Amino acid sequence: MATLEINNLHARVAEEGGERILRGVDLTVNSGEIHALMGPNGSGKSTTAKVIAGHPAYEVTEGEILLHLDDEDVADVDVDLDDEDYHWELLELEPNERAALGIFLGFQYPAEIEGVTMTNFLRQALNAKADEREELFEDEDEDEESAEADADDEGYDTSPMEGPADDGEIGVAEFQEILSEKMELLDMDEKFMQRYLNAGFSGGEKKQNEVLQAAMLEPAVAVLDEIDSGLDIDRLQDVSKGINALRDEQGTGILQITHYQRILDYVEPDHVHVMLDGEVAKSGGAELAEQLEDEGYDWVREEAFADA
Amino acid sequence: MSSQDHLKDTNTEERFEFKKEEKSAFKSEKGLTEETVRVISEDKDEPEWMLERRLRALKQFQEMPMPTDWPGQPDLSEVDIDEIVPYIRPDIEARGGADSWEDLPEEIQDTFDKLGIPEAEKNALSGVGAQYESEIVYQNMQERWEEKGVIFCDMDKAVQEHEEIVKEHFMTKCVPPSDNKFAALHGAIWSGGSFVYVPENTTVDMPVQAYFRMNSEGMGQFEHTLIIAEEGSEVHYIEGCSAPKYSAFNLHSGGVEVFVGEDAHVQYSTVQNWSKNTYNLNTKRAIAEKGGRMEWISGSMGSKATMLYPSTILKGRGASDNHITIAMAGEGQDIDTGAKVYHNAPDTKSTVESKSIAKDGGRTNYRGLVHIADGAENSSTAVECDALMFDNESTSDTMPYMEINESKVDVAHEATVGKIGDEDIFYLQSRGLDDDDAKQMIVSGFIEPITEELPIEYAVELNRLVELEMEGSLG
Numbered sequence A: 001m002a003t004l005e006i007n008n009l010h011a012r013v014a015e016e017g018g019e020r021i022l023r024g025v026d027l028t029v030n031s032g033e034i035h036a037l038m039g040p041n042g043s044g045k046s047t048t049a050k051v052i053a054g055h056p057a058y059e060v061t062e063g064e065i066l067l068h069l070d071d072e073d074v075a076d077v078d079v080d081l082d083d084e085d086y087h088w089e090l091l092e093l094e095p096n097e098r099a100a101l102g103i104f105l106g107f108q109y110p111a112e113i114e115g116v117t118m119t120n121f122l123r124q125a126l127n128a129k130a131d132e133r134e135e136l137f138e139d140e141d142e143d144e145e146s147a148e149a150d151a152d153d154e155g156y157d158t159s160p161m162e163g164p165a166d167d168g169e170i171g172v173a174e175f176q177e178i179l180s181e182k183m184e185l186l187d188m189d190e191k192f193m194q195r196y197l198n199a200g201f202s203g204g205e206k207k208q209n210e211v212l213q214a215a216m217l218e219p220a221v222a223v224l225d226e227i228d229s230g231l232d233i234d235r236l237q238d239v240s241k242g243i244n245a246l247r248d249e250q251g252t253g254i255l256q257i258t259h260y261q262r263i264l265d266y267v268e269p270d271h272v273h274v275m276l277d278g279e280v281a282k283s284g285g286a287e288l289a290e291q292l293e294d295e296g297y298d299w300v301r302e303e304a305f306a307d308a
Numbered sequence B: 001m002s003s004q005d006h007l008k009d010t011n012t013e014e015r016f017e018f019k020k021e022e023k024s025a026f027k028s029e030k031g032l033t034e035e036t037v038r039v040i041s042e043d044k045d046e047p048e049w050m051l052e053r054r055l056r057a058l059k060q061f062q063e064m065p066m067p068t069d070w071p072g073q074p075d076l077s078e079v080d081i082d083e084i085v086p087y088i089r090p091d092i093e094a095r096g097g098a099d100s101w102e103d104l105p106e107e108i109q110d111t112f113d114k115l116g117i118p119e120a121e122k123n124a125l126s127g128v129g130a131q132y133e134s135e136i137v138y139q140n141m142q143e144r145w146e147e148k149g150v151i152f153c154d155m156d157k158a159v160q161e162h163e164e165i166v167k168e169h170f171m172t173k174c175v176p177p178s179d180n181k182f183a184a185l186h187g188a189i190w191s192g193g194s195f196v197y198v199p200e201n202t203t204v205d206m207p208v209q210a211y212f213r214m215n216s217e218g219m220g221q222f223e224h225t226l227i228i229a230e231e232g233s234e235v236h237y238i239e240g241c242s243a244p245k246y247s248a249f250n251l252h253s254g255g256v257e258v259f260v261g262e263d264a265h266v267q268y269s270t271v272q273n274w275s276k277n278t279y280n281l282n283t284k285r286a287i288a289e290k291g292g293r294m295e296w297i298s299g300s301m302g303s304k305a306t307m308l309y310p311s312t313i314l315k316g317r318g319a320s321d322n323h324i325t326i327a328m329a330g331e332g333q334d335i336d337t338g339a340k341v342y343h344n345a346p347d348t349k350s351t352v353e354s355k356s357i358a359k360d361g362g363r364t365n366y367r368g369l370v371h372i373a374d375g376a377e378n379s380s381t382a383v384e385c386d387a388l389m390f391d392n393e394s395t396s397d398t399m400p401y402m403e404i405n406e407s408k409v410d411v412a413h414e415a416t417v418g419k420i421g422d423e424d425i426f427y428l429q430s431r432g433l434d435d436d437d438a439k440q441m442i443v444s445g446f447i448e449p450i451t452e453e454l455p456i457e458y459a460v461e462l463n464r465l466v467e468l469e470m471e472g473s474l475g
């Protein structure tokens, strides 16, 4: 079981006199759990998500983000976790290393990458993740037990013309099979695979694509930032199905950022958190989201103010 | 094993960066005088007319000023011809190039081995020429082409053995020495290069390739390429260039002349990876007759400064031209390149697609000219240039000039300049790609619309060079 643990996280915009945005965020997401993170515009939800993933625009001034893993989470790599509390300090890692360990960020505004087909991108991402995992855990192994032979030389194994080399972790056929299955689940048309990554995708298609990528990358914890915004009713259901499958089939822990109760009817949260001014001001169960839907955030603010 | 596989297997970096001890049979003095020109011509045992042409070109070179007045042109102040060794004949026995790699001195053999040329020859080429310093050292073509009357030989040899046809075409109607100062310089001290002749209605179905290698410090390479494609014929010529890096500057000033006969089709591809101390100042031009089709594909990755604007004169009705250029400039590089097209007849067509990438303070410039003459009715041209910059230190300009003297024409032009997006990079990183791979993916996506159209051997090589250039400076 994996756990993402955020303790007293403070972050500001990484420039001279940059604004302080996060002021002590505490959050813990275990695999298999669904958390909803709500809160008014500008309260720091997306910033929290991006800091978890390692966005360079923010500087963390205090606090820590830990990812606890157990043997089950590292079954694919040759490593033995005899340590009870085996964890990574995410703040010390590059974004791609965090991704390799199992952090996934579904963007509020996904980037459009021209000229790179979905197929090429996904295969390269999968292979990169697998390679990086090997490397991360190999270093770890060396630290602990010392002296295991170095990984095979780094060199050209991919050409942008051809996509990833065939000696990657995932063969073409296997890749296609997994992909078709996930696309079917999300009710996505196969023709998307030959299109350029998000280029010209409609708002809803982009969101669907974020969930597809999560499904392919099988993260330990997925942070989904307003995945429900801009989705029509049918697509909302498809996407919800995708998210539930992530949790049910892969045991992914979900941190779902949203403004609306609507998606929570389909993806039922175990925990609901309210963010105010860069802090988690209140946490509760599914009923908290319903109350927010009816009453707005003022009462939470008042309550928090009274506590302070 | 296919040709691509072998290209993948060789280590590109090693292939270009190694140096060889300089061993030569004959080396001219530094600098340029009438005496130098006479010595070169004599060493080559040339006919009198060629010597006269060289001397006339020398005079033109001496009279013309250095080009300094182009807006935003690369700085050429370091280019002092008197510091250049214009002619080095490597120590080989057979003039005109050996036809077996084994006959070459070991260090030359080794050079081309590392560049992967003999391997490529076996797999995917109709013929290969290889120039080391000032001379072609290897030249070979499959017999079946020879039987059909195709000629692919060393330019020096062509002067001797195909004298009439060379005399008629060599720097007369296509690129006269008076064209520009470096064309004049080229006319005076040219050496080596290829001569390609394709008879009527003959299609050479695999490319012929010439590889130019400068090995000595402070030398100049001035090879001349003359391609004559007769009516209804077809040929693809690939040119590759590289040199190891030295502290002194090198000068490359090649001349290329292409005659595209009626309904003939010539494709001319270049991958230029000169070392970053080389000034690459070339003149390349094609003349296309009625219904002829010329295609220029240029990848410019190397050199300190490049000024290269392959041009096509669409002389006959219905002739067409297609330019694809990819330029990449890193630290200290100024790649000024583009295309020129002259529509001199009705129903002519041209397309220009240019993609440039500037990073680490490098500069790229697209400089182009489309001229449509009065009377060239129903002609059309489409120019598209896109520039991608990695950082705020790098610069990218576009200077697409148009001279349209005919009203019944179709002209389209598009230009974009953009910076590589931090959010794009982060998006890819968050999916597991490291910083370098993320940038590389964005760049390969950027040039994708072009690489899609390239011949596969060329595209693979080009992409590897792009990767290599990106690796060099990132992280």
Ligand SMILES: Nc1ncnc2c1ncn2[C@@H]1O[C@H](COP(=O)(O)OP(=O)(O)OP(=O)(O)O)[C@@H](O)[C@H]1O
Residues within 6 Å of the ligand: A013, A019, A021, A039, A040, A041, A042, A043, A044, A045, A046, A047, A048, A057, A108
């Ligand atoms: N890179 C940045 N530079 C300057 N200000 C920033 C930056 N990133 C975030 N902010 C500011 O920090 C605050 C929190 O932004 P954030 O995007 O985290 O809010 P959010 O809770 O996701 O809001 P929404 O519900 O509108 O998406 C906002 O006031 C925003 O303007």
Ligand SMILES: [Mg+2]
Residues within 6 Å of the ligand: A045, A046, A047, A108, A225
């Ligand atoms: Mg947000």
